[in-house]
Amino acid sequence: MLKKDLISRSPLRQMGYEHDDIIPEGGFGAVLARAGVGKTALLVQFALNTMLRGKRVLHVSLQDPVQKVDVWYRELFHHLAVQYQVGQIRTLWEEILPLRFIMTFKVEGFSVPRLRERLNDLTEQGIFRPEAIIMDGLICDDGAEPVLREMKAMVEELGLRAWFTVHVHRQVKADEDGVPKPLLPADELFDVALLLVTEGNEMHIRDLKSSQIPSPRPVLILDPATMLIKESAAVAS
Amino acid sequence: MKRDLAKVRNIGISAHIDSGKTTLTERILYYTKRIHAIHEVKGKDGVGATMDSMELEKERGITIASAATYCEWNGHEVNIIDTPGHVDFTIEVERSLRVLDGAVLVLCSVGGVQSQSITVDQQMKRYHVPCIAFINKCDRSGANPVRVIEQLRSKLGHNAVALQMPIGLESDFQGVVDLIEMRAVYFEGAHGEELRYGEIPAALSGEAQRLREEMIDQASMYSDELTEAILEDREITPALVLAALRRGTLKRKLTPVVMGSAYKNKGVQKLLDAVTSLLPCPADVENTALNLDENEAPVILKSAPDEPVVALAFKLEDGPYGQLTYIRVYQGTIARGTTIVNVRSGKKIKVGRLARMHADQMEDIEVIPAGYIGALFGVECASGDTFVSPGLNLAMTSMYVPAPVISLAIVPKDNKAQINMSKALSRFTKEDPTFKCHVDEETNETIIAGMGELHLEVYVERMRREYGAEVSTGNPRVAYRETITRRADFNYIHKKQTGGAGQYGRIAGYIEPTAEGDFIFENKITGGAIPTQYIPACEKGFRQSLEKGPKLEFPITGIKVVINDGAYHAVDSSDMAFQAAARGAFRDAYLRARPVVHEPIMKVVVEAPTEFQGPVMGLLNQRRGMIVGAQDEGAMCIVEAQVPLAEMFGFSTVLRSATQGKAQFTMEFSLYRQVPAAIAEKIAEEIAARKKHAA
Numbered sequence: 001m002l003k004k005d006l007i008s009r010s011p012l013r014q015m016g017y018e019h020d021d022i023i024p025e026g027g028f029g030a031v032l033a034r035a036g037v038g039k040t041a042l043l044v045q046f047a048l049n050t051m052l053r054g055k056r057v058l059h060v061s062l063q064d065p066v067q068k069v070d071v072w073y074r075e076l077f078h079h080l081a082v083q084y085q086v087g088q089i090r091t092l093w094e095e096i097l098p099l100r101f102i103m104t105f106k107v108e109g110f111s112v113p114r115l116r117e118r119l120n121d122l123t124e125q126g127i128f129r130p131e132a133i134i135m136d137g138l139i140c141d142d143g144a145e146p147v148l149r150e151m152k153a154m155v156e157e158l159g160l161r162a163w164f165t166v167h168v169h170r171q172v173k174a175d176e177d178g179v180p181k182p183l184l185p186a187d188e189l190f191d192v193a194l195l196l197v198t199e200g201n202e203m204h205i206r207d208l209k210s211s212q213i214p215s216p217r218p219v220l221i222l223d224p225a226t227m228l229i230k231e232s233a234a235v236a237s
Numbered sequence: 238m239k240r241d242l243a244k245v246r247n248i249g250i251s252a253h254i255d256s257g258k259t260t261l262t263e264r265i266l267y268y269t270k271r272i273h274a275i276h277e278v279k280g281k282d283g284v285g286a287t288m289d290s291m292e293l294e295k296e297r298g299i300t301i302a303s304a305a306t307y308c309e310w311n312g313h314e315v316n317i318i319d320t321p322g323h324v325d326f327t328i329e330v331e332r333s334l335r336v337l338d339g340a341v342l343v344l345c346s347v348g349g350v351q352s353q354s355i356t357v358d359q360q361m362k363r364y365h366v367p368c369i370a371f372i373n374k375c376d377r378s379g380a381n382p383v384r385v386i387e388q389l390r391s392k393l394g395h396n397a398v399a400l401q402m403p404i405g406l407e408s409d410f411q412g413v414v415d416l417i418e419m420r421a422v423y424f425e426g427a428h429g430e431e432l433r434y435g436e437i438p439a440a441l442s443g444e445a446q447r448l449r450e451e452m453i454d455q456a457s458m459y460s461d462e463l464t465e466a467i468l469e470d471r472e473i474t475p476a477l478v479l480a481a482l483r484r485g486t487l488k489r490k491l492t493p494v495v496m497g498s499a500y501k502n503k504g505v506q507k508l509l510d511a512v513t514s515l516l517p518c519p520a521d522v523e524n525t526a527l528n529l530d531e532n533e534a535p536v537i538l539k540s541a542p543d544e545p546v547v548a549l550a551f552k553l554e555d556g557p558y559g560q561l562t563y564i565r566v567y568q569g570t571i572a573r574g575t576t577i578v579n580v581r582s583g584k585k586i587k588v589g590r591l592a593r594m595h596a597d598q599m600e601d602i603e604v605i606p607a608g609y610i611g612a613l614f615g616v617e618c619a620s621g622d623t624f625v626s627p628g629l630n631l632a633m634t635s636m637y638v639p640a641p642v643i644s645l646a647i648v649p650k651d652n653k654a655q656i657n658m659s660k661a662l663s664r665f666t667k668e669d670p671t672f673k674c675h676v677d678e679e680t681n682e683t684i685i686a687g688m689g690e691l692h693l694e695v696y697v698e699r700m701r702r703e704y705g706a707e708v709s710t711g712n713p714r715v716a717y718r719e720t721i722t723r724r725a726d727f728n729y730i731h732k733k734q735t736g737g738a739g740q741y742g743r744i745a746g747y748i749e750p751t752a753e754g755d756f757i758f759e760n761k762i763t764g765g766a767i768p769t770q771y772i773p774a775c776e777k778g779f780r781q782s783l784e785k786g787p788k789l790e791f792p793i794t795g796i797k798v799v800i801n802d803g804a805y806h807a808v809d810s811s812d813m814a815f816q817a818a819a820r821g822a823f824r825d826a827y828l829r830a831r832p833v834v835h836e837p838i839m840k841v842v843v844e845a846p847t848e849f850q851g852p853v854m855g856l857l858n859q860r861r862g863m864i865v866g867a868q869d870e871g872a873m874c875i876v877e878a879q880v881p882l883a884e885m886f887g888f889s890t891v892l893r894s895a896t897q898g899k900a901q902f903t904m905e906f907s908l909y910r911q912v913p914a915a916i917a918e919k920i921a922e923e924i925a926a927r928k929k930h931a932a
Contacts, residue, residue, distance in 0.1 A: 059866075065392055066866035066877050090752065094910065102866030109871050118867065121851035127858045 006086055007052050023163075023191045026156035028148075030140075032166040033196035038203055039165040040064075041227035042196065043134050044072045046163060048080065050132050051096040058130035058160075060115065061104045062137030069102045069136075079226040101128045107137065112150035119158075133162045140166045140186075148186040168195075242540065242608050243518045244313045247565070249334060249366070251357040252343035257373045261343060261499040261508075262306075262317060268430060268506055269308035269315070305552070305563050305594050305610055313513040316610045334360055335633075336551045336565035336610065339516030340368040341508065346380040346496070350388040351844060358393045367486050369515055370395075371508050372496040375403050376410040382496050395492040398455045398482070400511065401504075402448055403496055404438060413496060413504055414441060416449045417475045422507060429502025455491060456481035483515045519608025524567045526623070526631040529580070536631060538568040542606040545569050545626035546577055549633040550613075553620050553668045562613045563594070564605065567633070569626060571611075572604040580623040580632050590614040619667045641673050641686035642837040642882055642906050645693050646711035648682065657706035658683070665696055672696060680927075686716065689904060690886065715883045716837060717920065718909060719786035720795040721830035724749040728802070729822035731814055739809035742767075742818035744775060746800035748826050756783055757797040767803035767815070774812035775800060778819025787824050788832045789921055798823075834917045837882045840907040842875060843892065845900030850874045852895045860884035861916075879907055883916075 023029045031039045047057045061069050074093075081089045103118060122128040133155065138144065155162045193208040250258045266272045307316045318337060334340065340361055344354060361368055370389060372382045382403055389397035401413040404421060412423035414437050423433045437445050453473060457464045460481030466473050485491030495511050497504015520540045526547055527533040538547055546569035554561045564571070571577060575588050592599040592612045605611035618624075623632045649655040662674045662685070673686045687693045690713060700706040728745040744767070751757055758776045767775065776798075783793040803818075841862065845853050847869065853876050854864055862880035885904060892900050912920065 066868050066875070070865060098863050101864065103869070104866065105869040106871060109869055114869075118850065118869070121854060125851070125855045125858060127854055127864060 003052060003086070003092060006080065006084055007049065021161060023161050025159045025161060026152075027161055027191040028152065028155070028189050029161070029163045029192040029194070030166045030190050031163065031194050031196065032168050032208075034168050034198075037196045037198060038227050039167075039196060040072060040136055041076060042194070042205070043136060043163050043165060044076050045080070045228070047100065047132070047134050048073065048077055048096070051099040054099070055131040056099045056101070056129060057132045057134060058119070058128070059100060059102045059134045060136065061102065062107045062110050062135075064104065064136070066102045066104055069104065073100065076227065079228055083226070083228060101130065107139065110138070112147060112154060116154055130158075130160060133160050135162060135164045138164060140164065145186045148189055152186075152189050166193075242520050242606075244513075245518050245608050246313055246315045246512055246516055247318075247336065247338045247519060247608070247610055248315060248512055248516055249318045249337040249340040250343060251334075251340055251361070252345075252354060257345070257499050258343050261341075261371065261373060261505065264499045264502060264505045265315075265317065265509060266306065266308055267428065268509065269310050271306070271308045305612075307593055307610075310509045311513050315509070315512060318610075334364045334366050336549060337364075337366055338519055338522045339512070340366045341512065342368045342370045342492075344370055344372050344385050344389070345377075346372045346375045346382050346385055347377050348844075349381075349385045350392045354393070358395075362489075365489060367489050367517055368492060369486065369508075369511050370397065370492055370494045371504075372494060373499055375406060375496055375503070376408065376498040376501045378407050380406045380410070382406075382494075386494055389492060389494070396455065396485075396490060397492045397494050398452050399448055399494045399496075400452065400482070401495050401507065402441065402445055404441065410498060410501065410503065413507065414445045415507065416445060416452055417478050419445065419449060424497075424503045424506070429505070432506060452482075453478060456485065459484040459488070459490070479514050486515050487517050487521055524633075526567070526633050529630045529632055533632075540568065540607045542570040544607070545629050546571055546575075546624065547626075547629065547631055547633070548577070548605075548624045550616075550618050550620055550622045550624065553618070553664075559615045560617070561592075561594075562616045562618060563610065564613055564624065565610050566605050566607050568607050570604050570606040571613075571624075576627060577624045578627050578629075579618050580625055580630065581619070582622075584617075585627065586616055586624070588613065619670075621670060640716075641671060641688060642716050642839075643689060643693065644684050644686035644714045644716060645697075646677070646680070646682040646684055646714075647697065647708045648711075650707040650709065654706045654708060657704040658700060658708055661700040661704040661706055665699070682711070684714075688906065713886060715881075717789070717791040717912070718835045719788055719791045719793045719832055720835055721748060721750050721793075721827065721832050723831050725826040725830035727822040727826035729818055729825050730804075731818035731821050733814075734809065739806070740811065740814035740817065741804075741806035741809035742771070742814040743802075743804035744800055744815070744818045744822045745802035746798065746822075748823070748830055749797050749799070750795055750830075751797040752795060753797075755794040755796075756780065759797065759799045761799055761801040762803060763801075767800070767805055768810075771805065771810065771812065771815040772800075774815040775803075775819045778816035779823055781816070782820050782823040782827075786832065787827050789834060789917075789924055791834065793827075793832075794835075834912040834920060835909040836912045836916075838879050838907050838910045839882050839885060839904045841878050841880045841885070841888075841902055841904045843878075843900055843902040844873055844875050845896050846872060847874045849896040849900060850876065853892070853900060856888075856891060856895055860888070861913075880904075881910075881912075882906075 031042050033039045044059075047059060050057050059069055064072075077093055077096075078089065080086075081092070086092065101122065103115070105114070119130075135151070138147070140148070151162065154160075190209065195206045195208050197204050197206065250262055252258050263272070305316065305318050307314060309315065342354065342358070342361075344350060372385050374380060375382060380403075382399075386397045386399055389395045400416055402416065403410060403413055404423075405411045412421060414421050419437065421435045421437050423435065425431045425433050453463070453467065456478055457467055460477070463473070463477050463481045465471075466477060482491065482493055486493060493511060493515055495504065495508050497508065499505055522540075524538045524540070525535040526538055528536045538544075546566065548564045548566040548569075548571060550562045550564050552563040554563070571588055571591065573588055573591055576585055577588060578585050590613075591602050591605055592614065593602050593605075593610070594612050599612070602611065625631055647658070649658045662683070665672050666674055671688050672692070675684055675686075676682070677684050685693055685696065687696070693713070697708060697710055700708060724747050726745075726747045728743070730743040731740060733740040746761070756779075758779060760772050760775075762772070779798045783796070785791070786793045805815075841857065843853050843857070850867060853874075854867065857864055857876065857878040857880060860880050861884050862878040864876060864878045866877050868875040868877070888902070892902060
């Protein structure tokens with residue numbers, strides 16, 4: 001299987017979206033779930049897909065060190081490549097690796113101006129100019145609204161697409177529509193919100209916001225062993 | 238020599254550069270009365286720490302060779318291996334870990350878990366070495382043991398459990414609270430040798446109680462007895478807690494943390510208590526050897542003194558009495574006068590003098606039983622050799638030895654230097670498997686190769702100091718490799734029929750890239766187009782071609798050769814003819830198979846104050862580095878990158894000047910990657926110029 005086939009297996013396309021970039025330039029997307037369900041895994045898959053399409057991704061983690069984030073990428077890329085029997089795994093990996101930059105901050109040390117400063121270090125010296133940004137571990141509670149607004153301003157100015165992980169504290173029912181509470185303070189900033197829920201031994205992905213997907217919406221299942229989206233998606237009513 | 242195996246501890250002290258390992262070892266030797274005065278590492282008093290026995294180490298304030306030494310504490314015999322902290326010498330660290338049963342991971346309370354600690358930790362994991370952590374330098378400004386414990390958990394994934402908490406920090410550091418005994422410990426006297434116990438200061442008692450509960454909670458996971466005691470509200474004795482903690486530690490499920498300041502003579506005795514009560518004895522560790530008679534099937538060794546001998550030579554040193562071989566006996570007993578066999582060479586050796594070492598002093602002993610570390614005199618062997626009783630054919634697990642990535646031409650100044658240089662090189666190559674040397678056939682230069690610039694520099698320096706061999710060095714050269722990127726067919730006739738016996742051979746087939754090995758040869762000839770007796774000659778011919786690529790004369794790797802047709806002549810074909818045909822066929826096909834050059838890429842980790850993050854990334858970027866990520870640690874940041882080795886020469890000087898000397902970096906080999914076309918051209922030009930110069 002070739003690289004373009006791998007791109008066409010994009011997690012977003014499997015979810016029924018027509019394009020890989022479901023959020024516009026300057027837009028926000030969120031993946032919501034309880035702890036340990038697979039938010040990071042899903043976002044890393046989005047990032048890998050973006051990299052495979054030749055676009056640069058900045059991965060900002062507020063919880064894991066660089067090496068651990070790197071392991072996420074390696075493992076998921078390896079699983080993907082094995083699942084779809086892509087040849088020349090190493091060459092392809094080497095090809096996309098320069099399109100990723102990992103930045104980690106301590107939760108207490110993170111601020112948007114600081115991120116901006118770091119980003120300027122990179123862009124001014126021509127080291128790295130991201131097109132998408134993955135924000136992993138930002139606490140999206142009631143107090144997060146100012147941070148999110150600052151982020152929005154930055155993302156819009158730089159023409160980036162930003163994905164966030166949002167930790168859901170309470171059990172959210174799988175069929176409950178609407179955005180769970182933790183995201184509410186800055187709800188209008190988000191273009192897309194995907195909810196991961198566990199049902200029995202499976203993990204389902206529900207789209208909470210987008211009107212792009214025709215009804216009935218497909219329910220996608222994450223394989224808990226590899227954290228990859230399973231090929232056979234059931235269709236919910 | 239004591240014979241109670243349960244009271245033996247073979248431990249290593251591993252850590253990042255400048256975490257204070259050597260100072261700590263020095264203090265341990267002082268408190269265990271092996272030495273009677275304390276010297277500082279940097280040698281201000283002109284004596285230097287006892288463990289840094291090599292002159293050079295004293296001068297540079299770093300530890301190069303892991304000197305083995307022993308001491309006694311609370312009736313236990315503790316063998317200590319002081320290990321080097323620089324990545325360039327990791328083979329030393331790995332070798333030490335192989336023979337150790339437990340380790341002390343020294344961490345700086347200011348720097349915390351640094352890049353080298355991560356490497357050392359990975360090595361410990363590979364050899365399943367249980368460890369305890371010692372947070373050193375609690376007296377330094379910026380000391381924060383709580384943060385270090387947190388880093389142990391988050392960066393290394395250890396289940397770190399504090400057994401102590403500090404009383405005061407930085408310049409106010411007075412002592413520690415022992416959470417097991419629940420009392421304060423102060424270290425008094427000129428050199429902290431007198432322990433004074435007292436009540437826990439009132440301000441700390443709440444926190445101490447909380448930490449004790451946390452510790453007991455963690456420990457109870459490994460002891461039913463302790464759990465019962467908690468549930469039944471019985472008294473929790475220190476012995477009960479220690480037994481549970483020990484069980485967790487031996488399984489590597491738990492890392493006990495103690496703290497202090499070796500330099501200020503605080504906390505070292507409590508660390509020794511922890512070593513003796515929490516780290517394993519040789520009998521607690523399962524060691525395996527490979528049975529060479531049964532296709533290297535693993536055999537579990539019995540740590541009993543009356544079994545046949547199995548021992549590993551883990552370090553060689555050249556002393557005034559000849560070669561000194563450090564060994565660890567895993568099974569049986571080596572005694573004076575017994576006969577043992579070197580498995581690699583098959584040579585029988587009669588054991589002469591035995592000793593145990595204390596840095597560069599020694600003590601003669603009669604026997605080295607299973608579980609002990611000692612030294613043999615006058616035994617010819619290489620490090621990593623296994624010694625066994627006659628009749629056994631076991632080898633200790635072969636250690637992973639990485640291939641060298643950098644080489645350097647050395648030229649002796651005069652005849653005397655030439656002789657001494659040969660002696661030195663023969664010794665160094667035996668001592669260190671990552672250090673290689675050979676003579677370049679074309680330039681006649683002696684080439685030394687190793688794992689990094691500093692690695693080679695130290696050996697050149699040692700040649701000068703220890704052997705009096707003055708040598709001048711050339712520019713370091715990177716170990717490039719060639720490989721092909723696509724399939725190419727060949728059909729080559731080697732024919733020489735002018736005068737004398739003729740030569741004839743035709744070989745057809747193809748070459749293609751492979752990721753499965755350096756060289757794969759496949760014979761798909763049917764119908765006897767090339768008679769079977771000539772096939773090995775064909776393979777040999779191809780193999781010869783790999784040594785020097787036709788493109789830039791670098792070794793070729795990752796290639797598969799398939800032969801599927803050919804022709805021979807009843808009279809004129811010979812092994813020679815087919816070897817020549819194979820070489821010709823290879824030359825012919827190789828250039829059509831789009832050959833490329835690969836270069837070693839190093840993983841470079843730079844730690845610098847945050848304000849220098851931009852300049853550091855710029856420096857790495859200028860060196861064709863690919864920055865993997867940047868980690869913001871508050872005041873400090875860590876930038877991780879993959880940089881070609883060829884671009885890293887002199888990096889330390891540039892980094893120092895760009896960061897006012899506040900940054901440090903470590904570097905280790907990561908992978909081989911294709912060289913960009915423009916750089917490949919430059920390399921070709923350099924090689925052409927060098928050839929011209931040699932001619």
